[in-house]
Amino acid sequence: MSFQRFLCIATDRPGDPRYERLAASPVLKVKGYSLLAKRPNYAVYGNAHMHSMVEQSRNVILLGTYYSRNGDHLSSLEGIALPRPLLSFSAMLDNIWGSYIAVQEDEDGQIFLFRDPSATLPCYMLRCGDGLTLAGSDVRDLYALSSVHPTLCWPHIARRLRTIQYRDHQTALHEVTELLPGHVTSLSKRQEAVPLWSPWAFVETNQRIFDPVQAAERLRDIALSTVQANGKRFSHALISLSGGLDSSIVSAGLAGADIPCSAVTFLSGTASGDEQRYASAVAEFLGIPLFVRHLDDYPIDITQSDAAHIPSPTGRLFWQSADQIVREVVNETKADCHFHGGGGDNVFCYLQSVAPILDALYVNGAGAKAVSVMGDMGRLTNSDLWEVFGRTWRRRLTGRRHYRWPIDDSLLTNAAAEIGKVDFRHPWLEAPKTALPGSTAHIALLLAIQNYLEGYRHEQLMPVIAPLLSQPLVELCLRIPSWMWAENGVNRAVVRKAFEGRLPQSILSRRSKGTPDGYSMALYERHRPQIRAMLHDGALAREGLIDLVAVDGILAERMPIRGEAYARILSFCDFEAWIQAWA
CATH class of the missing domain: 3.40.50.620 (HUPs)
Structure with a gap:
């Protein structure tokens, strides 16, 4: 259950008895929802903690928290042109920011849903069939209202095991999809969501x-x-x-x-x-x-x-x-x-690859700036100049500018790789041909954090x-070239300078970062027997996704823990616990 919760019921057939039945369901009251707006083809609800703004005359509903560009809490949409959904949502992106969902009906009675770019207010959808759709921030509430039984999506679970930080519109529940940040979708028609906000707009040369x-x-x-x-x-x-x-x-x-x-x-x-x-x-x-x-x-x-x-x-x-x-x-x-x-x-673009060097080469040419950035990245990664030069040269020869998302198949079976194929078709990863490698990596970082x-x-x-x-801060940081974040061999250099005094x-001046590794290792050591039993009797093994022989080999080691296998095994345990909660 989320703290701020909204729920929307929409149909493409006004007067649909299923819509009317759900809109009158006692489940809504039991779950703490109050009606915010109701039309013949959609209804919007929020719990006591959900802020809302309803503009009846323009068929616009804003849910969540929202601020004007000067940081004031928004109390009205007056002065913002809201002619029809796609233009309205684009106007919102230019004038407001926050953690919000917007709903608007167009002149044809189609209902559109827009999610702001910050990814901080969840938005999930459950398609009930025959033009009836539920959307909301709490998935269990969607299932409770619809009476649909959740079913696990094993291909997606396999993909998550292989690419834990990658996130697209699919979820590990077959009936549920996510409306991605900065995207708009139709609730009354089954259409693919469209990105209205894109990080690529802020890395163009004229934006730098x-x-x-x-x-x-x-x-x-x-x-x-x-x-x-x-x-x-x-x-x-x-x-x-x-x-x-x-x-x-x-x-x-x-x-x-x-x-x-x-x-x-x-x-x-x-x-x-x-x-x-x-x-x-x-x-x-x-x-x-x-x-x-x-x-x-x-x-x-x-x-x-x-x-x-x-x-x-x-x-x-x-x-x-x-x-x-x-x-x-x-x-x-x-x-x-x-x-x-x-x-x-x-x-703040914390990169430890040669991508910022390549950015400097593409923008400034093979001159003093590129050499300077090479030295910065060498100091940042504790690598000598020749090692950095070699990595840069090899990457430059490939001509690759797009980001290659890492895949981890360790301790997984071949079957997991087969059913968990990932196409990485997220719009944020679709780099233009002229994209700079550092920009593609920076944008990939923005996608990776959404899992946390x-x-x-x-x-x-x-x-x-x-x-x-927050949207204004993300947009600004995208405009700052990747090499400036590593100036003088210091990570996040721009923000360090910004907060001097x-x-x-x-x-x-701190360079180290604290980690929970030692704590996680101790957790792993304390629970070895329980972990083994849990994974042997669990769904991941039953579905043939994890390599139990390899897992047992790691669990049997009694020498001091080395590598990352222990963390991998702990993540398997969390997957098992999550699966049991939904099975």
Whole structure:
């Protein structure tokens, strides 16, 4: 169950008795929905936490949270031309941003649904057949209302196992599809969704910001304004603060606007997961109370998936403990929302490949700039210049500019690869012929983060805000050339420069990143026998997707853990738990 929930019932046949029956269903009241608007061919509902704006005269309904381009909370669509759906939604993209869904009926009675580009408000659809469609943010509510029984989509589950971060319109439930961010679709006719917002519009040469001073200044202003716009509507925010750059920026934005907030940091009991000194430095610098919690004090049940309320598994067992901590500290502080810095690495173009060098070559030619960027990427990746030159030359010879999404077939069977074929037809991956390699990689990062924006238990209890994925900030960062983000061999260099004086120097100069690896390894060690039994008796093995012989070989190793196989096996457990929740 999502915290902010909407539900829409639509039919292509006004007067359809099935539509009328669903619109009058007691399930809606039981699930906490109230009617927002009703027409002969569609009805829109929201729960008590869902903000809405209904413009009866123009047949427009806006759901979620929405702001004007100057950061003010939007109270009216007055002044925005809304002639018919596609033009109306394009006008919204130019004038507002936020986390929203828009519904509009055209002059022919066709109902269109648009999802904003941020990906932070879920939108799923369940086609009931014969022109009847349900759409909403909570999949279990769609099934409850429709009385349709969920069926697992094994080809998609196999694809998720192979490409855990890739996300398209398909889900792991056969009846459910996702309306992708920035896309519009017809609810009354079965048509393919169309992208109205595209990241490619912001990486064109005439959109670029080549002045590093201007880039840093604009980034600082937009980052602060979007964080603060998101924070103003709450009485007290809880921030997950690792002391990393991204969560520190979110903290600076809230504290700088005197928005009441507290922070929490998680300790894992290992050196790689202990970031308390960094989090403490930020909290002290900004004057924010900091709560410190040990993950080991909060048990994980590997037979349960926190993503059981969404239509695809996420493979994130280790976040169960952090989720419990967030809920506990929210109760302690009386916070009414949770902010985090998720997506920062993605929006701020954290690349460790030769793509930025190739961008500099294509834009500036084989001169001093390209050599300088080669040196920057060498320092960033701890590689010598000749090694970087060799990788750059080999990639340049291929002529490849598009992004090649990684596929992981480790510990899977040949059958998984066969039924889980991926075509990677997502519009964001369809690079123009003149696309720069760094831009294609940057855009792929924006797609990859979407798998981490939902699938947490506490998101059912409070608003969870990822302000660094706000549309104005994403659009600005796409305009900044990839090589500028690695200037002087420093990752996310533009944002570090932007926040000089607003964060402790120890944070701005920090190069290391905390990881949950040590904590996950300990979780794996504690549960080896249970993991083996769970996977042997589970659906993944029964469907022939995982290689049990290979898995058993890894589980039988008693030497110190090496490599990433342990994490892979833990993700299998989360898949199994998710499958059991929906079976």
